[in-house]
Amino acid sequence: MNIRKYIFRRVISSLLTLFIVITLTFFMMRAIPGGPFTDEKAIPSFVLEKMMSRYNLNDNLFVQYGRYLLNVLCLDLGPSYRYEGMTVNELIAGSFPVSFMVGGIALILALVVGIPAGIISALKRGQWQDRLAMILATLGVTVPSFVIAAALVYLFAWRWGIVTVGFWEGISTAVLPALTLAGYPAAFISRLVRSGMLEILQQDYIRTAYAKGLSERAVIYIHALKNAIIPVITYLGPLTAGILTGSFVVEQVFGVPGLGSFFVTSITNRDYTTIMGVTIFYSALLVLFNLIADLCLAVVDPRIKLR
Amino acid sequence: MRKLFILLFVLMFASSSLAAQNEIVFNLGADPRTIDPALNNATDGNNVITNIFEGLIRTGFNDAPEPGCAESWDISEDGMTWTFHLRDNLKWSDGKALTASEFRDGFLRALNPETGSPYAYYGFFIKNGEKFYNGDANPEDVGLSAPDDKTFVIELEYRNPLMLDYLAFSLFQPARMDIINENSRGWAAKPETLISNGPFKLESWKHGEGGEITLVKNSEYWEADNVKVDRLRFVFINDENTALAAFRAGRIDYMGTIPSQMLPMLLKQGQAVSQPSLGTAFCDFNITREPFNDARVRRAFTLAIDRKIIIDKILLGGQRPAVGFVCDVVPGTTPDKDFRTEGGAFLPEHADVDEARRLLAEAGYPNGENFPHISYKYNSNSGNKSLAEALQGMWKKNLGIEVELLNEEWKVFIETRNRKDYDIARDAWIMDFYDAGSLLETLISNSPQNNTGYNNPKFDEAMTNAAREMDTVKRINFMHEAENYLMEDLPVAPIYFYSSAVMQSKRVKNIHRSPLGFVLFRGAEIVK
Numbered sequence: 001m002n003i004r005k006y007i008f009r010r011v012i013s014s015l016l017t018l019f020i021v022i023t024l025t026f027f028m029m030r031a032i033p034g035g036p037f038t039d040e041k042a043i044p045s046f047v048l049e050k051m052m053s054r055y056n057l058n059d060n061l062f063v064q065y066g067r068y069l070l071n072v073l074c075l076d077l078g079p080s081y082r083y084e085g086m087t088v089n090e091l092i093a094g095s096f097p098v099s100f101m102v103g104g105i106a107l108i109l110a111l112v113v114g115i116p117a118g119i120i121s122a123l124k125r126g127q128w129q130d131r132l133a134m135i136l137a138t139l140g141v142t143v144p145s146f147v148i149a150a151a152l153v154y155l156f157a158w159r160w161g162i163v164t165v166g167f168w169e170g171i172s173t174a175v176l177p178a179l180t181l182a183g184y185p186a187a188f189i190s191r192l193v194r195s196g197m198l199e200i201l202q203q204d205y206i207r208t209a210y211a212k213g214l215s216e217r218a219v220i221y222i223h224a225l226k227n228a229i230i231p232v233i234t235y236l237g238p239l240t241a242g243i244l245t246g247s248f249v250v251e252q253v254f255g256v257p258g259l260g261s262f263f264v265t266s267i268t269n270r271d272y273t274t275i276m277g278v279t280i281f282y283s284a285l286l287v288l289f290n291l292i293a294d295l296c297l298a299v300v301d302p303r304i305k306l307r
Numbered sequence: 308m309r310k311l312f313i314l315l316f317v318l319m320f321a322s323s324s325l326a327a328q329n330e331i332v333f334n335l336g337a338d339p340r341t342i343d344p345a346l347n348n349a350t351d352g353n354n355v356i357t358n359i360f361e362g363l364i365r366t367g368f369n370d371a372p373e374p375g376c377a378e379s380w381d382i383s384e385d386g387m388t389w390t391f392h393l394r395d396n397l398k399w400s401d402g403k404a405l406t407a408s409e410f411r412d413g414f415l416r417a418l419n420p421e422t423g424s425p426y427a428y429y430g431f432f433i434k435n436g437e438k439f440y441n442g443d444a445n446p447e448d449v450g451l452s453a454p455d456d457k458t459f460v461i462e463l464e465y466r467n468p469l470m471l472d473y474l475a476f477s478l479f480q481p482a483r484m485d486i487i488n489e490n491s492r493g494w495a496a497k498p499e500t501l502i503s504n505g506p507f508k509l510e511s512w513k514h515g516e517g518g519e520i521t522l523v524k525n526s527e528y529w530e531a532d533n534v535k536v537d538r539l540r541f542v543f544i545n546d547e548n549t550a551l552a553a554f555r556a557g558r559i560d561y562m563g564t565i566p567s568q569m570l571p572m573l574l575k576q577g578q579a580v581s582q583p584s585l586g587t588a589f590c591d592f593n594i595t596r597e598p599f600n601d602a603r604v605r606r607a608f609t610l611a612i613d614r615k616i617i618i619d620k621i622l623l624g625g626q627r628p629a630v631g632f633v634c635d636v637v638p639g640t641t642p643d644k645d646f647r648t649e650g651g652a653f654l655p656e657h658a659d660v661d662e663a664r665r666l667l668a669e670a671g672y673p674n675g676e677n678f679p680h681i682s683y684k685y686n687s688n689s690g691n692k693s694l695a696e697a698l699q700g701m702w703k704k705n706l707g708i709e710v711e712l713l714n715e716e717w718k719v720f721i722e723t724r725n726r727k728d729y730d731i732a733r734d735a736w737i738m739d740f741y742d743a744g745s746l747l748e749t750l751i752s753n754s755p756q757n758n759t760g761y762n763n764p765k766f767d768e769a770m771t772n773a774a775r776e777m778d779t780v781k782r783i784n785f786m787h788e789a790e791n792y793l794m795e796d797l798p799v800a801p802i803y804f805y806s807s808a809v810m811q812s813k814r815v816k817n818i819h820r821s822p823l824g825f826v827l828f829r830g831a832e833i834v835k
Contacts, residue, residue, distance in 0.1 A: 034718025041348060042725065042755035043425045046441075051423040083514055084341030085496030095515055150548075157552045166544040166553035168517045252546045255553075257517035265516070270718055 007291070014287040021283045022072065022276065026065055029267075029275050036081035036270045055081065068276065077277035082269040088277035092259065096281075099246035099258035102174045106181035107243050114186040115232070118193025119225065125198065133190060140187025149180045149253040166255035177254045181247060185239055189232055196228030230301055237293030241286040245278075330538040331815055331831055334550050334562035338514055338543045343495035344480040345417045348425040350737075350824045355520060355541060356477040357825050359503040361528075363391050363410065363459065364474040368819050368830060370741055372471035376405070376481070376504070376529075377459070386466050386777065387434075391459045398527040400508040405481060407453035413482035414451050414461075415439075422491075426478045432467040468777050472740045480504075506534045506829035518543050535832045551810075560812040561826070567690055570808055571623040579808045581625030583636045585822045586737035586805035587746060589629065590683070590698070593727050594798050595760035598679055602796060603670040608731070609800040610663035611705035612698060615656045618803055621693050625808065628656040629801030632793055633743045633786075636822055640780045646743045650787050653794040654801065660705045667706055675707030682711040685733035686720040694802075695733070724758045734758060734799065737824060743786045744773055750793060761798035 037043060037051050052058050056067070071078055077088035117137070121130035156163045156176060163176060200206060201224060209219045246260025259278065266274035298304050339352035344360055347353060357366070365375030377391040397405040416422050418430045418440050431437040434450025450462030467473060483502050487494050494500040501509045507522035522539040525531065542559070544550040547566040553559045565579055573579035592599040592608070599605055614628035627635060630652035639649040664674070672678045683698060685691040695712045702710050710731070715723060724732045736756070738745040749756035751770050752763070766789050773785035793799075809820060814834050819827040 032719070033722045034716075037425070038718045038721050039348065039425075040721060041425075042721075043348075044428060044755050047423070047425060047427060050420050051425065054421075054423045079492065082340055083338070083496070084343060084346055085490075085493035086514060091514060094513070098517075153549065153552055157556065161556060164553055164556040164558050166517075166546075166549045167542065167558060251516045253549055255517040255542075255544050255546070255549055257513055257515050261516035268717065 003295075007295075010291050010294075014284075014291070017287060018280065018283055022069065022280060023065075025276060025279045026068065027061075029272060030061060032267075032270065034270055036272065038270065055079070072276075072280065077280070078273035080271055080274050082266070082271035082274060088273050091262065091274060092277060092281055095257055095259040095262065096245075098168065098256060099260060100244050101171070102177045102250075102256060102258060103181065103240075103244035103246065105171075105174055105178035106185070107240060109178060109182035110185035110189055110239075110243075113182070114189030115193050115229070117186070117190035118228075119197060119220070121190065122194045122197030122201065122228075123220070130194075134194075137187040137190045140183045141191070143183070145180050145183065145247060146249045146253065148183050149177075149250055152176045152180060153253060165253070168255060168257050173254070173256070177250045177256050180250050180254075181243055185243065188235070192231045192235060193228055196231055197224060200224045200227045226300060230297060233293050233296050233300065237290040238286060240289045241282065245282050245285060329536060329833060330540060331536050331560045331818070331828065331833065332540045332542060332558060333818075333826065333828075334544050334553075334559050334564050335520070335541040336543065336545060336550075336562075336564045338516075338518055339520075341495060342501070342509075342520075344413070344477050345422050345424045345482075346495075347477060353477050353825045355509075355522070356480070357505075358507050358539065358828050359501075359505045359509060359522060359525075360477070360480040361505040362474055362476075362479045362481075363393075364471050366475050366821055366823075366825075366827065368827070370821055370823075372475045375475070376410075387463045389461045389463070389470070391461070393457045393459065394529055395457075397504065397529055399483065399502050399504050400525045400527055401502045402527055403483075403502075404456075405504055406456040407459040408456070409481040409483065410459045411451045411453050412484045413480050415446050415449060416482050416484075416487070417478050418449065419446075424478065426476075429473060429476065429478055432464055432470070432473065434462040434464045436464060465775060466777050468774075468779070468782050469740055469742055469744075472742065476739070504528070506530070507539060510538070516543065516545060530829070534829055536828060539828055554810055554812070557812065559810075560815045561809065561818050563807055563809045565808050565810060567624070573810065574623075574625065574808065579810045581806045581808045582820065583625075583627070583634070583822060584737070584805040584807040584824065585634060585636060585741065585745075586735060587629055587632060587634045588626075588694075588733075588735040588802045588805065589632070590800040590802065591724065591729070591732045591734045591759045592798055592800065593729055593731070593760065595727055598670075598672075598681065599730060601670050603666040604672070605797045605800070607663040607666040607670070607706060608702065609654065609797050610659040610666070611701055612800060612802060613658040613701055614654070614802060616701075617694065617697055621697050622803065625806040626803040627806070628654075629803050630654045630656065632790055632799065632801050633746050634738075634804035637738070637743050637746075638741065638783075640783045646783065646786070649783075650790055653790075658701065658705055663705055672708075678708050680711065681708075681730035682713045683731045683733070684713045684715060684720065684723060684729045686717045687714040691733055727758065727760055732758065735805070737805065739823070741823065743783065743790075744770070747786055747789050747793070748774075750798065759798040761793075761796065763792055763796055766792040766796075 037048055080086045080088055080091055117133045121133040124130045153165050157165045206219060206224060209223050246258035248260045248264040251258045251261045262274055262278045266278060335351050335354060337351045339355060340349055341347050342352050342355040344356050347356060361375045363375055363377035364372045367373035376393055376397055378394045380389055380391045382389055393407055399405050417424050418427055418436050420440055420442060427440055435444045435448045438444035439449045452460045481504060486500050486502055490500060498509045498511055506525060506528050508525040510521040510523045512520045520541040524534050524537050544553060547564045550562055550564045551566055554562060574581055592605045594600050618626045618628060631647055631650050633646050635645055635647040637646040639646040683695055685695050699710050699712055702708050723729060736746055736749055748754060748770060750761050752767050769785050769789035773782050776782040776785060815831060816834055817830045817832050819830060
């Protein structure tokens with residue numbers, strides 16, 4: 001199939017996916033008790049009425065839904081109910097670059113550590129290198145990020161005092177959060193690569209390659225890795241979308257002004273437009289990176305047909 | 308290569324030096340929803356507003372109202388017209404002269420229904436304020452006028468004994484309508500348009516977790532000579548452990564966000580100081596249905612609580628047992644005694660188990676037999692959980708009654724409690740004003756804060772009398788009378804009086820924290 005036609009079809013189906021996400025989120029969110037102005041200091045009902053009407057929150061829910069859809073089509077995510085005077089577009093534009101930087105470092109770390117670790121442990125199967133890598137990988141997959149984060153804060157900030165946490169000062173303060181974020185994916189990638197390599201190293205075509213007199217290096221890096229990397233590419237689609245949009249826990253612990261916190265705080269604040277905005281933004285990234293991953297797969301593996 | 312790495316590492320972390328010389332870092336804890344004086348109703352926003360704006364009246368370092376932009380004022384004989392005389396040469400932070408008509412604009416904006424101010428009703432003491440808010444009067448009819456640039460007149464709808472406290476409240480600020488009209492919702496979110504008239508002005512605002520608000524000294528402020536600090540950084544570090552780590556590293560100078568499990572140790576070591584805070588924590592009883600429609604049952608449950616143990620074994624933060632509803636520190640009729648000392652103790656510090664059991668038996672539940680299944684609801688939070696478990700244990704041990712604990716997410720809980728869908732619910736109230744009425748009025752029968760269904764006409768009447776009484780002694784005595792009714796009926800079980808702990812670095816002094824919760828930096832200094 002023609003690649004343009006393929007992309008076109010995927011974009012159409014992505015838009016449909018986004019539409020379903022918007023609809024489900026919109027109505028589920030409005031079904032939660034409490035609203036943006038629910039507060040311990042109860043606002044008198046006549047005041048509340050006026051505040052709600054200013055945001056058109058008193059209209060029929062379907063009217064609000066329709067109006068929201070139209071705004072989204074114009075890429076206008078609306079005003080935040082939590083941050084007076086800020087639009088959701090501004091909130092995302094202000095915090096996404098931070099998450100992107102932290103996530104980007106984490107992603108690179110995860111690949112740079114995970115892939116070699118997987119290859120080494122597959123080649124040294126059963127030896128100490130393999131055992132060590134797999135112990136670390138098991139830890140990485142099982143230890144939750146808030147434990148890693150707390151441990152890093154304890155060591156680097158309390159014990160050694162070489163970093164301060166809670167302040168965002170660019171790349172120097174991005175290192176610890178990035179390390180925390182990289183833990184799980186690095187471990188997962190190394191396991192994917194290891195099992196892929198182990199399976200492929202048994203294959204006939206590898207034996208053939210050796211028989212042809214190719215060097216071990218060429219066999220492993222050109223012939224084996226190319227196949228072993230396929231599950232990693234598939235995993236990279238959702239991983240990239242997730243890691244670049246930040247993590248609530250990591251941002252709380254390290255004081256990173258990223259996007260991840262908004263996924264949680266917008267719900268506790270009932271900041272409807274922000275809930276919708278970050279959900280749509282994340283979904284769009286997810287759909288996009290899945291598409292990119294699929295295209296990369298087709299490049300790496302000619303057997304895969306785009307349909 | 309290895310050396311290069313070490314060098315890189317050092318360079319990367321070199322920026323973690325101490326706070327800059329003439330700058331104070333305060334952990335605000337949360338990113339304010341707004342710092343628009345007319346729209347704010349939260350403590351975090353108030354902390355910013357009180358440092359960048361100044362009304363006619365301001366809060367002094369003795370926590371009493373004192374002259375702010377108004378130098379003096381005259382009161383008409385009938386007490387219904389107040390004429391304020393502004394200081395000379397008042398200016399906005401952009402250098403423009405500040406006039407009396409801008410106070411009128413600010414007050415009218417707070418009352419304007421279009422603004423949607425959550426605290427607009429605080430302006431209803433102004434003549435035709437409520438009518439204007441409800442759309443039944445024009446702005447010209449409201450009792451606010453500025454006969455000249457330096458004179459501002461307020462005519463009253465009714466006499467308000469707390470008039471000066473109200474005017475010191477963050478709602479009542481002057482407004483620059485030339486700026487606000489351009490962007491009525493967003494002007495206060497951006498430093499270019501947030502022009503203010505207080506000791507500091509907004510320099511930047513980065514939203515969200517890890518963000519911060521920075522304020523710089525306003526050289527146009529009338530008392531700028533007394534403002535010693537050039538810059539304030541209000542950071543939003545929500546995680547208490549992270550905040551403590553940053554404080555220890557010398558990055559934060561002042562904060563109230565302290566991990567509760569560390570607090571007893573920090574207080575003991577003198578690193579944190581606990582101050583009384585104006586608020587009471589209590590339980591609501593749902594008096595609209597069985598079994599708490601019976602006053603004897605409410606009293607039994609109230610007496611079965613051991614307040615002292617809760618404070619000494621669970622809270623550990625310098626709280627005091629709530630032996631009445633109005634907390635200590637609140638002013639009484641004379642300066643040497645606070646309201647609580649005057650009113651005396653209605654409840655014992657420890658549980659009165661015998662009396663509690665007697666009352667329970669009298670109500671028809673000897674030893675807790677045949678008592679209906681009831682629950683205690685609270686909002687999900689580890690501190691609330693410990694308190695709930697302690698209460699559950701005390702009711703079980705002292706009354707023989709099993710109370711189920713149910714927790715709900717914050718906003719869900721607020722609605723549940725407001726709907727009276729509970730038997731016993733956690734509640735607490737932090738006062739807006741330095742006055743007992745600020746706490747008592749929450750239980751007036753038609754108050755939106757009254758979650759219990761309490762409706763005692765005698766209590767309401769005493770509170771109405773207090774609200775209109777200009778004589779301080781008489782007014783406070785009306786409130787004592789109201790509290791007597793309340794503690795007889797016990798729609799709520801007071802538990803403890805709030806305290807708040809703060810940590811302050813040795814490099815700063817004269818930061819003033821009001822018991823109402825906001826922190827004033829206009830007198831702050833850096834020691835070294």
